[in-house]
């Protein structure tokens with residue numbers, strides 16, 4: 650057993666997996682400090698939203714701190730804590746969609762729909778990645794998980810979230826349009842990591858052998874957690890300017 654604090658185990662120059670865990674951890678920490686401090690520079694209407702952006706990156710920072718260490722010490726993927734992170738942070742992203750559409754009348758049932766779909770997506774993904782990662786099973790779990798993913802995409806692009814965002818005015822519409830692209834393109838990074846990392850591949854075809862699942866997931870998290878939070882932050886800042894004028 651090694652006792653480690655910020656990297657007493659050295660990261661080898663060619664260990665890109667460990668390196669992306671390290672950089673990811675730092676980026677999540679920095680983003681959290683930024684969002685937390687900016688809460689006081691945000692108009693009352695958007696404070697909770699910016700705070701939630703900070704909570705998302707903070708939860709990720711704590712997990713990355715642990716996952717970085719786990720990966721360095723064992724050389725393995727920290728699958729369990731990866732999914733613990735996602736099970737906490739993805740529902741918080743659903744909360745962000747609820748908060749931006751709430752003033753246009755979003756009901757709590759919309760939040761539960763998003764959260765239920767997210768949990769279904771993540772639990773089935775975990776089963777395929779950690780419990781039945783076999784050639785025969787993992788692609789089926791990945792496919793079922795993908796159905797829940799597309800339901801979320803549908804709600805945000807065409808369903809209740811899109812409709813309510815439009816009613817909430819141009820600033821929210823614009824933010825929701827950007828977030829919708831994050832969910833369609835940014836979140837699609839995760840199935841790519843899954844296909845690379847499970848035996849089942851893409852419907853049983855191994856198209857991404859040799860690609861590191863952890864590097865793909867780490868890039869996805871940086872884009873989706875920090876980028877997503879910045880869109881919320883930008884919305885809060887734009888709306889503030891409108892208020893003053």
Ligand SMILES: *C/C=C(C)/C=C/C=C(C)/C=C/C1=C(C)CCCC1(C)C
Pocket residue numbers: 735738739770771773774775790791792794795798836837839840843870873874
């Ligand atoms: C901050 C973490 C985020 C935004 C994580 C998002 C994760 C996903 C969208 C995962 C999706 C998956 C599929 C659509 C199919 C294969 C299994 C998953 C769980 C990787």
